[in-house]
Amino acid sequence: MDFTHLLVQQLINGVSLGSIYALIALGYTMIYGIIKLINFAHGDIYMVGAYIGFFAITQAGMSIVPALLVSMVVTGLLGMVVEKLAYKPLRHAPRISILITAIGVSFFLEYTSMYFVTPTPRTFPAVIDNISFNLGSFVINGQQLMILGITVLLMAILTFIVQKTKTGKAMRAASFDTETAQLMGIDSDRIISLTFCIGSALAAAAGVLVGIYYNTIDPLMGIMPGLKAFVAAVLGGIGILPGAVAGGIILGIIEALVSGFLSSTFRDAAAFAILILVLLVKPSGLFGKNTREKV
């Protein structure tokens, strides 16, 4: 294989890896956008979603689509419960306290899951046939195409909801200024709760799809993807849906290129280095608007 050929194959690898980051980053960025919380528990919600999907398929014998829906609904409710119990009482507390609570929730989800499902990884049943397409000598995986497709589709649906519907308008208003939105007759609490529900359901979808794609799930599977999704969201500009997807895919491509042409062990370092460089040039991310802080 010559260099261009290798480059193209690595780009394919990168986009497919990036689409997973993008899928998780979508929920992350939505939640961040509305209450400005770095939700460190998002990766663990994704893990819980994967386990619910897993049990729906193996114990209840569901096929993929109902299992995915069950997982999204249950995890969405879990997201609402977490918000209600852990974050809502701290709405007026310093932001850093909510961050610590998020870390606490993250530990809680990881280790209660570990207690109940044991730390042994589970193998996800192969519910979708995996077809590899060979285009010339390039290899593209069917499941990867599906994940990329679903990511783009969800991004489009969410962008539509946020931009065009009344609820979306309320979301944007609450995100801009929660108090004022409340004064304008928007039930901010309900909107925030709803956002958590949607964000968590998205995480669950990602969990199930990634479970199918990589075949294994374990209680600590959410830590790294959670962090990467956060990086992706920041790279694209926090709170911006297309930014999250672009950020995720860029991150995936960087990782694939660094692994492919330099060394895998420097992969994460390179990803962070590029993130920092981007932030230094554009402090609010690639798609973010630079706003001057007013007095």
Add this chain to the structure above:
Amino acid sequence: MNFKKKAWKLASLAIGTMLMGSMLAGCGDQAASSDEIVIGSNFELTGNQANYGNACNEGLKLAIKEANDAGGINGKKIKLVEADTKSEAAESVNSATKLISDDKVKVIVGPAVTANVIAESQVATDNKVPVIAPAATNPDVTVENGTVKPFIFRSCFIDPQQGTVMATFAAKDLNAKTAVMYIDSSSDYSKSLGKVFKETFEAAGGKVVMEEAFLAKDQDFKAALTKLKTANADVMFVPAYYEEVGKIVKQARELGITATILGTDGWDDPKVIDIAGADALNNTYFSTHYFEQDEEAKPFIEAYKKEYNKNPNVFAALGYDAGKMLIDALKRAGADDPEALRKAIEGIKDLQVGTAKVTVDKNHNPIKGAVILETRNGERMMKTKIAPEQ
């Protein structure tokens, strides 16, 4: 507000009482009754390596349960105190210190991962508490700068043996001329196996044409595998643990890598077949400690299945072996004199453990045979049996 304050006080009171209670409980444990032998298990129960540590711990618990059911050690029951290394070297020193100083254990089994055992070994040596590490295959675990650490033992074979076996197998049996290696650079285990494999394979006339690295807990290996594919080698050597192995083999086959893939005992878990899929695992071989259909291993496998309702993996088997070795030594020397207990472990000879007959050699390693297993259509078959080196 008043309610909040009260609740706050109550909560802090509750937490405080609980913690104080725990400290006192810790003190209470010290007075172990004289008809018990207290031994410690120091494993990775939480954190990244928890699945390996827990498997070892399950094997150990089974061995101890069997011994207690059979009447204990010379009439004394064994009491197992568990501690958690949190999958971190510094923390395993901390948890080993707790077992030694607060729980007054006579001997420690664990941890599973090499770096954690090495960190722990100094504390154990200073306090004269023998350690049996079930799965730490790196030579440095029992030997430091050429001298044997008097109190540190293991129940598995060592990396040079396994690396040599696989390299010789690749060069002689498979007639491979070129190889690539895909190493877990976060583990000593993988790195030292890679080194031995390369030396032996090149001494036998082969050539390692490319090396790539990944890190434990990685999910996506396609970028590096794409690169490894370009080398077009006869074999690919992947000395790693089963979680990553399953994904690596699966993704390698998806990318069209058809070369023979070779592995080591970290592969030995029934999950690999589920993760990678039966087709992907065709044309792969790995070395391990025993074959599940061996007559020798049957009693252990049956007992394990009965206890835990699942098939054991290699970590569980080695944890069980460590337990068996320990019980044998305790029977002969008792637990009161660490020096005698240490000598008794050194003197283990032709002991039937879960997977084989073992004899402890002068470097505190068990002399054990190895097997090379082939996976074909989702079934494991014995390829070669390598007699123990004497």
Add this chain to the structure above:
Amino acid sequence: MNFLRRNDLIMLIFGIALFALLQGLISAGAISSFWQLNLLLIGINVIMSVSLNLINGYTGQFSLGHAGFMAVGAYVGVVLTTNFHLPLIVALLAGAAGAGALGFLIGLPTLRLRGDYLAIATLGLGEIIRIVIMNIQYVGGAAGFKGIPHLTTFAWVFFVMLFTLFFIKNFVNSSHGRACIAIRENEIAAEAMGVNTTKYKVMAFTIGAAFAGVAGGLFAHSFYLISPASFTFMASFNYLIMVVLGGLGSITGSIAGAFVVTFISAALANWPEFRMIIYALALILLMFYRPQGLFGYMEITNAKIFDKILKRGRE
């Protein structure tokens, strides 16, 4: 000023008395070696949390990469003591210099970022430091640096901790410290008042990093082996938890936070399967009832204690 010095002196005497008590208990064998080790850890964590508090609590710059600086101090230190057989004090000073210099170099460009963007950038930098160390074979790579002499004693930890506390307390109370607090309260207003914000942000960051380096040196010489796995972003979270739990902007709080977190973790060692669950619940509950941390901005100084005693006497 005179009063302040007297205050310091009383604190110092109190510190030495506490040291004598604990050291006496250790020598008498009343504290098991497990709790001795955890006393060391508490001391090291106090240094970490107080130095992080200077950055996060007093200057208001959200840093999530403190474990990276600790790693630098740890690795610089162990190379000097293990490979060059230098005494511990040299290792600690070199570790502080190394971590401080790196903190300066990193702080200069990144401290222009604000809030969560700074948080993710520092988190990333901490990870970059760790990954770079992981790729240096000279220090053992990912598998860790082995054979470190056990040089850290309780006396070392205690007096280094005392020095750190005095240094940071006096820094905070100096005009530099006031500038840092001004930046925390309102960066634009501080700038308008003529505070060189970049200078003070970088200064606080560098000092914090240097003390993290010292803590790293002490940490490394307590455990025979260090590996990059001890300095992940999870470790940085842990130090942040100590700071926030105690109260951002309170040195007393940081001490309490470090103590509580280390103590909970050690006391729960008997129930490994529930340890993290209880820890997580404790964290959530504490934040629920004390979102500003145990101490908030409050300090317990002997002056206040005396006031209280005097007041009580009068009543």
